[in-house]
Amino acid sequence: MSAQGRTEAAGWAIDAHNLRKSFGGREVVRGISLKVRRGEIYGFLGPNGSGKTTTIRMLCGLLTPSGGGGRCLGYDIVRESRMIRLHVGYMTQQFSLYSDLTVGENLAFVARVYGMARPVELAERTAREMGLGARLNQLAGTLSGGWKQRLALAACTLHDPQLLLLDEPTAGVDPKARRDFWDSIHALASRGVTVLVSTHYMDEAERCHELAYIYKGRILANGPVDRIVAQSGLAAFSISGGRGLDDLARHLAGLPQVESVTFRGDEMHVAGRAGKALADAVHAACKARRLTCTADAPTLEDVFIHFMEDRPKVCGGEAGA
Secondary structure, eight states, X not given: OOHHHHHHHHTEEEEEEEEEEEETTEEXXXXXXXXXXXXXXXXXXXXXXXXXXXXXXXXXXXXXXXXXXXXXXXXXXXXXXXXXXXXXXXXXXXXOSOTTSBHHHHHHXXXXXXXXXXXXXXXXXXXXXXXXXXXXXXXXXXXXXXHHHHHHHHHXXXXXXXXXXXXXXXXXXXXXXXXXXXXXXXXXXXXXXXXXXXXXXXXXXXXXXXXXXXXTTEEEEEEXXXXXXXXXXXXXXXXXXXXXXXXXXXXXXXXXXXXXXXXXXXEXXXXXEOSHHHHHHHHHHHHHTTOEEEEEOOOHHHHHHHHHTXXXXXXXXXXXX
16 A cells, blocks of 8 residues: 555544754754644644744645655645645635635635636635625625635635645634634534644634644644643642732742632632642632632643743643544
C-alpha cells in the first residue's frame, strides 16, 4: 500500500510531524506534530504570535516548512501542496472577498476559480444553504461582520472541500453570529468534513472534539478539553460571603501559589498549582476575612493562563493520538 493509502486507511485527515518554520533566522514554529481524524473539529488555542497561522498555512500548502513534514488528506505537505489546495477550504482572519461585488457575484467568482460547473446556480444554491439567499444581491461590503463571516464560509465550501482550515473565523463577531457560525461548522462536520479552527474564545474551544494549546511555536497540551484540564495539575476554589472580596483578590494575586483570580458576580474563582500550599493560603485568607471557601473545578481559561506563565511542562500525548 502507498504512503497515501496508509494515511487514508488510518483515518487521518492531517498527519504532520516535527513541523518547523523560520523567517529571517527566527524560528516561529518549533517542532509541531499533530494528527487530526477525518470528520473531527480540531481546535488551535493560543495567544497571538504563537504560530497558529503559520502552522495552518504550512498544512494547506501555502508555506513550505523549513523542517519536518507529513501528509494532509493523503498528500505530501511539501511535494504535493498544489493537490492539497484543491481539496481544502481556507478562511483567513481578514475578510478577503470583494466588497464591491454582491454576495452572489462573489460566490459565482469563487466557483469559476475552482472550475465548478454552472457557477451562478451553484452560488445561489450555496447561498440558500448558508442562510444568505435573501442577500444574494447585497454588496458584500455592506454586510455586518457576522454575515461577512458566513459569506466567507460559504465561499470556502463551494468546491466541497474535505478539510476546512479556519483562522480566527469569528474574531469581532457578536455572540449570536458566533453561535450560528459554529452551528454551521458542526453541520459540516456531521457530513464528514474535517475542520481545523484557531480561536481565542474559550467557549469555542470547548466545542471542538480535540484541542491543541500552542505557545511560542510548540504544542504544550493536546487532546479533549476535559483531559487537558485534568492533566494541567491545577486546583481551584470558589469564594463567597459578601464584602471583602476586593481586598482578598489583591492579597491572593500577590501570592506565588495563585495563578489567576477571577470575579464571577458575587463570587470569586481562584486557581493555581494543586497542592497543600495553595489550599492552605486560600483557606487561611478566607478564614481571616470570614468568607466561605469551597473546592471548585479548574477551567480551560485557568489552563490558558497557566500556560501563559511560560512553563516548559507538556500535558497530553501526541496530538490526535
